[in-house]
Amino acid sequence: MPRKAGTDRELEPSLRRMGERGDIIRTLNRELREAGIHRPPQNHALFDPAQDNAIVGRIVAIGLSDEHRDRRYLIIDGIDGHSHYADVGEDQQAVRTGSIVCLSPTPVEVRDVDRAVADVAAHHQGRYSIDLHMEQDPMMTQGRAEMHVRRLEAMRRLIAAPERQPDGSWVIGPDHLADAERYEREKSRRLPVRIEILSVRPLEQLPHHDGATWLDREIVSGQPQQLASGFGADVRKGLAQRQAWLVEQGLAEQEGQAVRLRRDLLVVLQQRELSRTSQQIEQETGLRHVTPRPGEMVEGVYRRAVMVGDQRYAMIEKAHEFSLVPWRPVLERAIGKPVSGIMRDDPINWTIGSRNRGLGIG
Structure with a gap:
């Protein structure tokens, strides 16, 4: 019985996605194996910025996911017990293996700076400039107004809107906030993930480091990260070693099973x-x-x-x-x-x- 044309059209992208997922899993397995890290296959995960929340872990590997568009991937050994493959897009931020990072989806939202530009333009026949902004808002400073201009320039380069005039002023359309959201979506497509570096040093160097570390920030935090197996277990061990070092240094006191820290520990x-x-x-x-x-x-x-x-x-x-x-x-x-x-x-x-x-x- 011949298949319907529509079925073929639906099958092809489905098979392509399956092939891509297979390639990703093989990459994840290879990178973990080369790093000497053993995690069960059921604990492998693909980080999806559209659905997942932030993940914390150490960078196991960095590679190219798309050579033509210079898109990169990170392999993250998470404190949640999972090892994650994350496409971080065209991000050029310098990171290195062993660092501890937090990955989170890039937010897509109109900002206060966009609303401020739209408000100034609404009062000046669709025009915006630093002088007009400072004239309208006596609290506005030259430096803060320059931030608004840099935002407009970034939008112009990426989505060709708004329009900059030869005198340095800008023509702001009535749909400026929609343009700002379009800019954020395009930026998110290129950079789907935000990378926050929690520690440039690997975990094994932190327990006895004579300086403020991510472990210290976790110890004093009122909402420390939840630790599972895998790298999470390594972090749990590191926290115990760090507390013992703080006691040795006179920066904390052992009180039974608890440890009391100096108030100004991080300082x-x-x-x-x-x-x-x-x-x-x-x-x-x-x-x-x-x-x-x-x-x-x-x-x-x-x-x-x-x-x-x-x-x-x-x-x-x-x-x-x-x-x-x-x-x-x-x-x-x-x-x-x-x-x-x-x-x-x-x-x-x-x-x-x-x-x-x-x-x-x-």
Whole structure:
């Protein structure tokens, strides 16, 4: 009996999906085997951003899932007892095997910045500019308005909307929020997964590390991660070893079966590592380290990013001194350039270039 044409059309994509899944499972098995990790086949999983929640685990392998589009995959040995294959898209974030990460679906949502642009345009005949925004909102700063412009520029490059004028202003259509959602969906297609690095060091280095670690953050957390078998069991063992080390260091006290931690545990550990890192830079450069106080102006030349534990700091050099302050991605365009900003608890609003003609970067 001849098959219907519609049946053939439905069968072909079904078989293709089965073949792709088979290739993925074989890749997952091979990578785990080469890493010397043994997990039962029933504990293998494919991370689907459309259906799954966040997963936490260590990176076992990194590879190309599509060479033509430069899409990558990660093999994650999860604390949930499963080993996951995750297509992370065209993401270019630098990660390495052994790191502990959290993978979560990229959210697709219109942002407050999009609504603010649409509101300014609605009051100015469909136009948006930094000057118009600051004129309409007295609380708006140059740096924050620049963030809105960068958002518009990113949308223009990816979805060809909105339209930028020669004078630097923008023509904002009445469907700007729909365009913003379309931009987010396209970005999500290219980058379906967000990667948060929880620890650049592998688990085996954390129990005795003299600095703040992911294990410490888990120990002090009011909602620690749920640990299952596999890598979860390894983390459980690491947490016990870390607590014992903290007691040895006088940073915690054993009270029966419980351990009481110092209130400022994370601050003390972070400061230890920051002090070691600054001393090392002093020896390498001959510069003297100075610690800026809250409210002080930080200014100098941005030299490079410096890892202090799992946190990235910016090295700002001035004359014969340098400071280490919390790093922000916008500083990467400023390597070798003068920067300035006020030291405070929330992210520093940097000015790049001389203070008279610099560009405010939020």
